[in-house]
Amino acid sequence: MTLSPEHQAEIDASRAATRTTLRPVAEGLEQRLYEALPALDHGFVRVVDYMGDDAAIVQAARVSYGAGTRKARDDRGLIRYLMRHWHSTPFEMCEIKLHVKLPIFVARQWIRHRTANVNEYSARYSILDREFYIPAPEHLAAQASNNRQGRGDVLEGAEAEAVLRMLREDSARCYDHYAGMLNETADGSPADPDKAGLARELARMNLTANVYTQWYWKIDLHNLFHFLRLRADPHAQYEIRVYADIMCELARAWVPAAYEAFEEYRLGSVQFSASAMGCLKRMLAGESVTQESSGMSPGEWREFQAALAD
Template sequence: MALTADQEEEVAAARAASAQTRRPTVPALEALLFRALPVLDHGFVRVVDYMGDDAAVVQAARVSYGRGTRAANEDRGLIRYLMRHRHSTPFEMCEIKYHVKLPIFVARQWIRHRTANVNEISARYSILDREFYLPAPTALAAQSPANRQGRGEVLAGAEAARVLDLLREDATRNYDHYLDMLNEGEDGKPADPSRPGLARELARMNLTLNAYTQWYWKTDLYNLFHFLSLRADSHAQYEIRVYAEAMMDTVRAWVPHSAEAFSDYRLGAVTLSAQMVSVVRRLLAGEAVAQESSGLSKREWREMMDSLGRGDG
């Protein structure tokens, strides 16, 4: 369970409030607002604010005085044109803010995206929750023998149990020692008055990288798409990809035309190098082309043939 009863109550209170606004408003996203979408065993993503909609992209592209919309059909066409030709600035006119709970090792990947605003809970001030990420059986993967960065088969049986035991025991023990070093009772007074507690900013170093942290993370739609293109990709680590996928759902509710264009022209797109274009031209002209004479490395040849549906190439 990601939220405590108190937190659920705060969320319910936030959802119950409502006001009139002249701003662009998206009912499908309002329906999701503040709700925690569960991710991994203790994490979540929730949209806590947003600004703009598909029409705001159009309005910015046209620098218009009103909503910028003409026929809905024209708007969709313009958005697809902008996405296809990599016009970035109109998509920067929409903004979204998430509250995310996530393991620290995932947060360390995520934070590498620099064009976002972040407020993370500080373990210099606060005591972190007693929650650690433990992979589900289906996510407990062995190292890929072929790819230094990849996952192979899923561990099973005794081996899986052994690894999960190690992860759970080490995280739990380290957390217990963290509390012990802090020596703080629930009332903020020393649990054991006979000794001082270690400074919070030091005690936290005993935590493991699967401990959960949380932050407010705010970005514009263009940079969100960039984040999603890297993190919703099949090469991304599973533990961050599931966050990206939950966020992709919120984007579809928020800006459906932009999300569709993003799927067609970015997520589902294939980029061919100059050499690959030359090979495809020859293939389309009916020529038989072999890897050896293609100018492509074996690896590139395989990647290209896979994406063009000629896995036998």
């Protein structure tokens, strides 16, 4: 990731401007505020604002006036109870706003999560930067042979080289043609005075899906956890998981008790079907259960075995 000196200066200025507030403050997140955390080759995640902290979850759950005094259960215990029993609304009381730079094909997956607010950089209105995602060689994976959605081994040798060359050259050529069709110089005047320049809203169609876009993305903690459960998962595509992993660290810094509960009851949890529960009870009673006697399909049985072996 390369930030321009101007951008870095703006971030530094934002980090230098301390203000006073009566609102709750999450110290752990204040330390990361505005900072651009690198993701992939040109992307980043930056926290630009947040609302609430662990105590805000507790406060909403108690619907009390202030910090809450009747603590039959301590705050951490209550947060764990809420997470365990699928109480979603107290977690909705915290909100985070991120500035994210990401390739378009990642943005297309990401936007499927509808319960968030988004302002994306508009290629109808503005001109995108000349930056494309090119996978690092160790992430240039082959198609998995046993799973239509997955990745297999890493490509090597001539094939890897050819793939990288195509990705690089096609992105660059498409971008350069995009710029050429626009026919604009940096100050907005025509590059070639004899050309009209294609409308931006049309020219953008020539860009490849690895071009970087950026957006402001705002989401509440409940929906963020839902996003992270799906996208920080080993089955998620590597390129979105990189972003999810960064956001996991940010969530941990922001709401440590809630994040710990999220790890315990979501990320690290396993859901067993009715049939799996039946098998489990038989196994705990000493019976030896096989796929054939399990009532599960081969695929389910594999997943069941994997969950117990992890």
